[in-house]
Amino acid sequence: MDRILAAAKVIATARRSRAPLKALAKDVVPRDEAEGYLVQRALHDLLRSQVGSLVGYKIGCTSTVMQQYLDIPHPCGGGIFEKVVHDSGVRLPHGDYVHVGVECEIAVRLARNLTAGDAPFTAEWVAGAIEAYHPAIEIVDDRYVKWETLGAPTLVADDFFAAGCVLGPAVPRITAPDLLGVTGRAVINGEEVSRGTGADVLGHPHNALAWLANHLAAEGRGLHAGQIVLTGSLVKTIWLKAGDAVVMELDGLGKVEATFT
Template sequence: MQTVISSDVAHMLMSVRNGKTAPPAHVPDSQIPLSIEDAYTIQDEVARHLGPIAGWKVGSETPASEPFCAPIHTSTIFTDGTTVPAELCRHLGVEAEIAYRFAHDLPPRTREWTRDEVLDAIGTIHPAIEILDTRFAQPGSQHKLLHTADQQSHGALIVGPGVADWRRFTPVQEPVVLTINNRIVAEHTGGNSAGDPLRLLVWLANHASRRKIGIAAGDIVTTGSTTGTIFVEHDADITACFPAIGSVRAHLA
């Protein structure tokens, strides 16, 4: 029964993405995934239609709670200074994040990846901007497992230049400045509810392994908002600066 529900939700999400169905304002209780595993099953069904996976988003509500994640596809990853096409996202929820690019594969395997193995596979650290969007009528309007199923509300990821000496940074102690249309809207130190993002990367490596996807060399993993989510209108200029790591800029058409 749950497989049928998962397929129905996946079909609905793809229908919205393809412009065949209006984003729903309400989803019946009978269509809500029964577990986080069911939500990931829906992610996998949707992902088969979205092209190559080139990264992940991972986060956690607290430093001790179970993380959650979603794959990110080539079609929604952009480089510093890009203009994100207006048609890509209906809603524009801006977040400043710290991301890591892997230099070595962490493929699926039967035994767990260790923390040392995962950290040794990291190549660079990056400033990033994630744009949150939704295939529902409004962000945050549905049961959280439906938003997890909807690729964790991912819209786009803009990745800044990388720094190879990533181990010298302590992400929870890094200052961040988020600017929207030349106005500072967030400026503080730390701010990620997940705490240490390296814990998230170790969890993700094993989660992706169990899902038979793994992490590939070149994949980018963004580790959650350091600023909260700030929704903006289209035609906005965004800059996220982590002074010691670097800056990333984007224009949201």
Template sequence: MTLSRDVIEHAAGLLAVADADATPIGQLTQQYPQMEVGDAYAIQQVNLAHRVQQGRKVLGHKVGLTSEPMQTLLGVDEPDFGYLLDDMVVADGSTVRCGRFCAPRVEPEVAFLLHTPLRGPGITAAQVRAATEAVAVALEIVDSRIADWKLTLCDTVADNASSAAVVLGPWVRYTDDLDLPAMAATLSLNGIEIDSGRGSAVLGDPAEAVAWLANALAPYGTDLLPGQFVMSGSFTTAAFVHAGDTASATISGLGEVSLTFS
């Protein structure tokens, strides 16, 4: 890391205020050009610790930047990760205020519910499948507390991997008959299909994304715990949403979820 502890705390505070006020800030990497990925994760962890101290509970984790186009866009060759808290889970079919976000977008994903802990390094996709109790179709609401989505890898990592909220569908018991890479997803806005994709877009297999996460969390002393869920990455592009929109995600074999923005 290159940033001092005081600077890391200050940057975390800027993001926390931006999130609370739904008012984006300028790129942190413009303000702190020496920032490294380790600094960005340290900023993320400061805000996680503060929210847990305020009574929030960690329910899961997210993997981002799993698709080749997104990695190319940010000039990186690996995903990133963030946390998911109890106040970030939104009920299927519900309505949320668009104004609680800065510039929200939605993505269809598979969520994994674990019955066995996963602790890296060395976790494989096969071990992920063995540790999975159930999977579900999910709609992630991603948001950027950095203005205009002008991001580098460090900016999005510091900003909790641009995570904001998630809608989970009913859990479907996982069996080896569920071919996650072959599953097809559609993303729709107001009943019109925006994009579609397959699970193979997520590092070749969504289980590979969960394995990557378990291994990436190992240096932080963090395990993936039983009862937690993991958002494994988007099958498609991320679509912007605005007040009045209804977004839905469908994944073959898993069902559909939707959310309306008021």
């Protein structure tokens, strides 16, 4: 476990100083994704004083476009923390990030726990645990010297680019549209730059949530009532310049806005 903590400390130092992370030394780099998740949990403990408590998760690589972009053929998870969950309309300093990007997401808020003992989970099962959906901007940060060379285990260890989120108003599950047909549009400075649908997220965002619940259950952990889960981007990551105004519009779920000053 000394290797795990050593890797977490290197990543935490880079996160705090906003210094681009280089490849980890051979004696501490996580050997596989399972080890990457152990480093991630140690990292969360180290960062708590800075970013607050864990309030949910993001799921990356849930769409074909993102799996091809990152060259990782399966989902990956990361943490979302109390102090980096923002309300729509927020203005965030562009300089608070190494290289900030945004993604268009459907977020879910859970009404009840999904405990490890109840696994395996299906999309139908987890759907019943959802209280509401939110239109969401996932904030991602390319905080790496060259992410393409780091490998999935190190990216997982560092929360898989996660840097927070912006949430629009909640839409109760019972009044929400069928997510399969929801089109999401990414609008930057008033111009639509990309779009996708709920079906692009592992066939349905509930499939992504079931993947996360099963992934956590395999580690003996669960999801909890009130937690937020970002189910995966409907579009390829959009990298921002200072001053960019971001709007994500999701049919039937509303819109969410943020400006990176």
